[in-house]
Amino acid sequence: MAAPTFYAVVAGVGSGTGASVAQLFAKSYPVALLARQESSWAPVADAITKAGGTAIGITTDAADPSSVDAAFARIAQDWPNAKLAAAVYNANAGFAYKSFLDLVPSDLNTSLGTAANGLFYFAQKTLPQLLAAVDAKPQHPPTLIVTGATAAIRGSAKFATFAAGKFAQRGITQSLAREFGPRGVHVAYTIIDGGIDTPWGKDRVVNGGVADGKISPEAIAENYWYLHTQHRSAFTQELDLRPFVEKF
Amino acid sequence: MAAPTFYAVVAGVGSGTGASVAQLFAKSYPVALLARQESSWAPVADAITKAGGTAIGITTDAADPSSVDAAFARIAQDWPNAKLAAAVYNANAGFAYKSFLDLVPSDLNTSLGTAANGLFYFAQKTLPQLLAAVDAKPQHPPTLIVTGATAAIRGSAKFATFAAGKFAQRGITQSLAREFGPRGVHVAYTIIDGGIDTPWGKDRVVNGGVADGKISPEAIAENYWYLHTQHRSAFTQELDLRPFVEKF
Amino acid sequence: MAAPTFYAVVAGVGSGTGASVAQLFAKSYPVALLARQESSWAPVADAITKAGGTAIGITTDAADPSSVDAAFARIAQDWPNAKLAAAVYNANAGFAYKSFLDLVPSDLNTSLGTAANGLFYFAQKTLPQLLAAVDAKPQHPPTLIVTGATAAIRGSAKFATFAAGKFAQRGITQSLAREFGPRGVHVAYTIIDGGIDTPWGKDRVVNGGVADGKISPEAIAENYWYLHTQHRSAFTQELDLRPFVEKF
Amino acid sequence: MAAPTFYAVVAGVGSGTGASVAQLFAKSYPVALLARQESSWAPVADAITKAGGTAIGITTDAADPSSVDAAFARIAQDWPNAKLAAAVYNANAGFAYKSFLDLVPSDLNTSLGTAANGLFYFAQKTLPQLLAAVDAKPQHPPTLIVTGATAAIRGSAKFATFAAGKFAQRGITQSLAREFGPRGVHVAYTIIDGGIDTPWGKDRVVNGGVADGKISPEAIAENYWYLHTQHRSAFTQELDLRPFVEKF
Numbered sequence: 003m004a005a006p007t008f009y010a011v012v013a014g015v016g017s018g019t020g021a022s023v024a025q026l027f028a029k030s031y032p033v034a035l036l037a038r039q040e041s042s043w044a045p046v047a048d049a050i051t052k053a054g055g056t057a058i059g060i061t062t063d064a065a066d067p068s069s070v071d072a073a074f075a076r077i078a079q080d081w082p083n084a085k086l087a088a089a090v091y092n093a094n095a096g097f098a099y100k101s102f103l104d105l106v107p108s109d110l111n112t113s114l115g116t117a118a119n120g121l122f123y124f125a126q127k128t129l130p131q132l133l134a135a136v137d138a139k140p141q142h143p144p145t146l147i148v149t150g151a152t153a154a155i156r157g158s159a160k161f162a163t164f165a166a167g168k169f170a171q172r173g174i175t176q177s178l179a180r181e182f183g184p185r186g187v188h189v190a191y192t193i194i195d196g197g198i199d200t201p202w203g204k205d206r207v208v209n210g211g212v213a214d215g216k217i218s219p220e221a222i223a224e225n226y227w228y229l230h231t232q233h234r235s236a237f238t239q240e241l242d243l244r245p246f247v248e249k250f
Numbered sequence: 251m252a253a254p255t256f257y258a259v260v261a262g263v264g265s266g267t268g269a270s271v272a273q274l275f276a277k278s279y280p281v282a283l284l285a286r287q288e289s290s291w292a293p294v295a296d297a298i299t300k301a302g303g304t305a306i307g308i309t310t311d312a313a314d315p316s317s318v319d320a321a322f323a324r325i326a327q328d329w330p331n332a333k334l335a336a337a338v339y340n341a342n343a344g345f346a347y348k349s350f351l352d353l354v355p356s357d358l359n360t361s362l363g364t365a366a367n368g369l370f371y372f373a374q375k376t377l378p379q380l381l382a383a384v385d386a387k388p389q390h391p392p393t394l395i396v397t398g399a400t401a402a403i404r405g406s407a408k409f410a411t412f413a414a415g416k417f418a419q420r421g422i423t424q425s426l427a428r429e430f431g432p433r434g435v436h437v438a439y440t441i442i443d444g445g446i447d448t449p450w451g452k453d454r455v456v457n458g459g460v461a462d463g464k465i466s467p468e469a470i471a472e473n474y475w476y477l478h479t480q481h482r483s484a485f486t487q488e489l490d491l492r493p494f495v496e497k498f
Numbered sequence: 499m500a501a502p503t504f505y506a507v508v509a510g511v512g513s514g515t516g517a518s519v520a521q522l523f524a525k526s527y528p529v530a531l532l533a534r535q536e537s538s539w540a541p542v543a544d545a546i547t548k549a550g551g552t553a554i555g556i557t558t559d560a561a562d563p564s565s566v567d568a569a570f571a572r573i574a575q576d577w578p579n580a581k582l583a584a585a586v587y588n589a590n591a592g593f594a595y596k597s598f599l600d601l602v603p604s605d606l607n608t609s610l611g612t613a614a615n616g617l618f619y620f621a622q623k624t625l626p627q628l629l630a631a632v633d634a635k636p637q638h639p640p641t642l643i644v645t646g647a648t649a650a651i652r653g654s655a656k657f658a659t660f661a662a663g664k665f666a667q668r669g670i671t672q673s674l675a676r677e678f679g680p681r682g683v684h685v686a687y688t689i690i691d692g693g694i695d696t697p698w699g700k701d702r703v704v705n706g707g708v709a710d711g712k713i714s715p716e717a718i719a720e721n722y723w724y725l726h727t728q729h730r731s732a733f734t735q736e737l738d739l740r741p742f743v744e745k746f
Numbered sequence: 747m748a749a750p751t752f753y754a755v756v757a758g759v760g761s762g763t764g765a766s767v768a769q770l771f772a773k774s775y776p777v778a779l780l781a782r783q784e785s786s787w788a789p790v791a792d793a794i795t796k797a798g799g800t801a802i803g804i805t806t807d808a809a810d811p812s813s814v815d816a817a818f819a820r821i822a823q824d825w826p827n828a829k830l831a832a833a834v835y836n837a838n839a840g841f842a843y844k845s846f847l848d849l850v851p852s853d854l855n856t857s858l859g860t861a862a863n864g865l866f867y868f869a870q871k872t873l874p875q876l877l878a879a880v881d882a883k884p885q886h887p888p889t890l891i892v893t894g895a896t897a898a899i900r901g902s903a904k905f906a907t908f909a910a911g912k913f914a915q916r917g918i919t920q921s922l923a924r925e926f927g928p929r930g931v932h933v934a935y936t937i938i939d940g941g942i943d944t945p946w947g948k949d950r951v952v953n954g955g956v957a958d959g960k961i962s963p964e965a966i967a968e969n970y971w972y973l974h975t976q977h978r979s980a981f982t983q984e985l986d987l988r989p990f991v992e993k994f
Binding site for chain 3: 968
């Protein structure tokens, strides 16, 4: 296979947002799929391949810098001449919903490790490539999108460690947007404000079980693609997304 | 002409954002163009017609309820069976950049009159129609988009009256989003954070005159269209838009 | 009586916040009490006088510029040499809690008239005096405090007109803080986030009726006095206040 | 010495904010002083003792849970029957002002370690004591105050790691306020928005060198004390403080 000109990378590919984003971006770019477990990325890679796209899956712990190093080394090896068009950081560590006094230090480390440290490693790997892609005159501005949540703007009771991670992530992303925007890289943060309609959460009832009361992962993916295609004279830095029935 | 099934209305159609939004929405819907002066809407109506679309222009003072009444009566007369797919409130009164002590009460009234009162009249006319359109199973969720600015989230020195209007407008729009979102109407506010590349502002240098350092009205239009097409499980309430080089 | 050196003025003196603020500031300054009805300010003036303070009450419609003019003319006549130490804008028009489609234009005008226009008139009268007071080397920085509410930062469903007024007021106040802070005047906005324990609201149960579940007007007054006494190297621009049990 | 009834603890006692806060609180409570180095807390302890107060200094690394454990064990040993009236988390790790691509992972870990992890350990040690103090009917609501900065609400270019820490800290503090406020503990965050007038920063010119153009540590201390004394019907959750001349 000839090396693709541009590619995308998605960190945190499971059965929800990451999978949908990867599949949508795969209609335009070869996509590298990073996930902690092969069982997470393998079905997505298969789906992309069946649809005529190109994907490589790489088992990666986003919170471990050497694992992230290895992932990008693998990408460079497989697609040596590819420029990075879009990088999506969607890795999540789950969260502990507990009274603060029932939390243990590892709850905080787990949250920060993926949300803050993981984003840090991922951004350090991808931003140099995204800057290089600016010079290659891509169709769309090279883009870094980070998946946030309500907990990035609101520290609710019993969400202390989740909020810690998401707040930190939002702060980092804002800083990156302000530094790298003027250099041509679009850095955006999403505030996913609602339950996501994932395969594994079908039984969880939110918003009274009304149709479209959970966020469709495909709809999230369309929004990510839209962010990627925004004209550089009109970049969105922070995008809130919620079901029409969601209280906010 | 058979009455169109769905139509759009744009209040505040001049040579910048409003014109571009109207022309883009006109690719999908007949569009009613509201502007204070015929010289504002006439070229836009012409452009739409030449491109094969349908438009009616109605000279309207958005800050005058009887004028707004008359405008919607005219629309109802011309397109008696049309449902409202999208309403865009883009009317602006300009602003006084002055020390607070040099402002006069009419500066405040002018700002509030268009930003707050005008939006109020427009929303009272359009929301019942947008609710009715929900029942008509449109392709996209019926949408009300209001054009905001940085002054909606930041009261800068010497912008007291402009901020008053834009803050008020944002407050109203949030309230509408929370009331009418659950009923199926997408209500969104945009934070236009930067100079717009209007025909009449070509000589104004911003961001050092760099290419794409002003916001393209066509790019704003694409964003408005995108908001209109968002899936109802993933509505954006507030969209910031700024040039890649903008300080924020 | 010799004219006082410094005085305070409170607009919106009733039985709640305004009365408590006036009584507390009256321990340090003669206080001018502005209220729409004499029955509002008269008991407060009496209480101040009985406690050994000085007060004048002036029946004033804060939303009517000529009434505000007359009030300050009266103050200038009574206290010709007094400098203005502190001005508190606490006027409120009440609010309509209604579906947006049940509101009428006068609901909006009532809200904006007091929250935005009234503040505008009051600030135009008091800021020149506060600036003059800076030169008079007062004990505390001359201060303008505006009473806000949750509706200044959140447009809730069915609060469209109240939010319009409070958002506008917050925007104006921010702008004033940025313009007049560097000239030595402390301009602060308060976000009163909870029910106030007013005499007329004793029967209204909030937060389950728990002790201190409503905000004590005396506590608000202490906070206003504290804002007034802040050192100019450490001004607070926006102060949130809520009962310990309040959800937020 | 008889064990004091109530005490205060300040983590991060150097020559600026922490020292001033400790000295002011020492007028009302014995104060435990935590700092990484004895040379930081020793002069403060001396000053407090000379002024007639009581202080113990404990060399503590706020980012190290075992060091924090040891500090509180020491306090419990010295003041076995004391209740905790106020806890102030003022530990700071400094920050790296660098292009994101010049940062290394340890920059992030240093920032998070003190701002997020350190606060976590400190809050886990102090909140149970503060809750216990609620039952002891103290004069003022038991209080946890955390020192924040502009970087807690704005991720500026080249401040990625500092913003990460301060954002995380703000998220945690909000969560604690919402969980422990209803239980009677006042949890507040301060946004210190400006340069502080520390002994070691005398040569640094900010705001043109104007008098009071840097925040006085004594003024910060007064604000912290004020937060501690707020009535529980009117708690402030987040307090911004900036010099009158500061741009914001």
